[in-house]
Amino acid sequence: MKVAVFSAKKYDQEAFSQWADTNLKFVYFESRLNLESVKLAQGCHAICAFVNDDLSAPVLTQLSAIGIEMIALRCAGFNNVDLTAAKELSIRVARVPAYSPEAVAEHTLAMMLTLNRKLHKAYNRVRDDNFSLEGLLGFNMHGKTVGLIGTGRIGLATARIIKGFGCKLLCYDVQEQPELAGHYTSLSQLYEQSDILSLHCPLTPQTHHMINANSLAQMKDGVMLINTSRGALIDTKAVINSLKSRKIGYLGLDVYEQEADIFFENLSEQMIDDDVFKRLLTFPNVLITGHQAFFTKEAMQQISQITSDNLVSYASGQLNGNELTH
Structure with a gap:
């Protein structure tokens, strides 16, 4: 064939x-x-x-x-x-x-740690012989509340790693995993209580733009938001507004709503016409990878x-x- x-x-x-x-x-x-x-x-x-x-x-x-x-x-x-x-x-x-759900789960944690401890900034500083610690202050993951939306195979693999860090785990899914019994809560409570929120659900008409102005308003000030699932789960313009207002303190994206014309290609010699994407890149607390979470x-x-x-x-x-x- x-x-x-x-x-x-x-x-x-x-x-x-x-x-x-x-x-x-x-x-x-x-x-x-x-x-x-x-x-x-x-x-x-x-x-x-x-x-x-x-x-x-x-x-x-x-x-x-x-x-x-x-x-x-x-x-x-x-x-x-x-x-x-x-x-x-x-x-x-x-x-x-x-x-290999562990591939995406491990990339999710890599994004959390990189944003928290500012490893990408530290790497570039040291290469320029700058060993100052100013602006590199992070926080202990231990004891923080991590909310997972979606607990399929990838979400479950992520939960197992999160538990190893000593974090408090909150989960939301329409189908609950017996292994995570006791960790499930309502979506509104997850928004309100999570220090870090990570998306691991499929893109459906019901989940399209589930992270929007309304849901963002329910979150803690300075929340860390990670998306290694599907770009359209997030209303990007609403997220940009939340970055500007400091509602979002850290943003990690491996996917982007309009990624089809950008990701998986070398565009280093071209102009990217997507003004929304270019705006995201201007924030110092935003980390974007090109849909590589699966790539092991x-x-x-x-x-x-x-x-x-x-x-x-x-x-x-x-x-x-x-x-x-x-």
């Missing part, structure tokens, strides 16, 4: 080369999938897509027209897929529901293996539980 892999980087090719089934032939395209690039999948039976590929109804219609019957997402999130249209077009969609050797191995397994299952007419449509 011939598979067109969109948004493919060198590291994707290296990962898939380790797990490629002899019945799968991957064709790699660096282009993101959209209405203009659909034609690259001509002659393929399936495509492999990533988080910022366009899988809206118009694109799916074009994919169906050229004979694409299967979409293998090499990610857990699927908010970029019009599942209703996919079902109507009889296009199968499968995802990677979980891959172990996670890449699991992503490529499960994605390949999903394609092989489809080719053999089997279901393996990772399907979103069938």
Whole structure:
């Protein structure tokens, strides 16, 4: 089966080369999938897509027209897929529901510690022979209250690490984990009591812009906010206003609502036209990474293996539980 892999980087090719089934032939395209690039999948039976590929109804219609019957997402999130249209077009969609949740959890903690202890600033100072401690004062994580919104596999992995720091843990999720019994509370109480708040929930119509002017107003002054989940969970303009008013004391983002035109590319020689994103970069208490929380050797191995397994299952007419449509 011939598979067109969109948004493919060198590291994707290296990962898939380790797990490629002899019945799968991957064709790699660096282009993101959209209405203009659909034609690259001509002659393929399936495509492999990533988080910022366009899988809206118009694109799916074009994919169906050229004979694409299967979409293998090499990610857990699927908010970029019009599942209703996919079902109507009889296009199968499968995802990677979980891959090394510890990778994202550890990156979450790395962002917390970097912002708190200002490690990024200290690194640059020392390289300039500046050993002053002025402006580098942090706080003990031990004893602080950390609120987690979303306690799926990544949230649960984050909770385990947080407990090891001696933090007080508060959680919110519509589906509670037995392991975290006693830590769940209401969303309003979590907002009010958390010194650090970290997002680990999927993007749905209900969670879109859940961090907004209203929810921010309920939080402690100087709160630390971390998002390694999906960019659109946050109303970025509201967050900027809260940074300006000092309501938010620290902001760590591995995702951004309009990241599709920015992340995963080297834009160092270009002008970025996104004024909102550029405004975020002006704040000294904001740390942004380019959607790299998942990016470990172990996670890449699991992503490529499960994605390949999903394609092989489809080719053999089997279901393996990772399907979103069938």
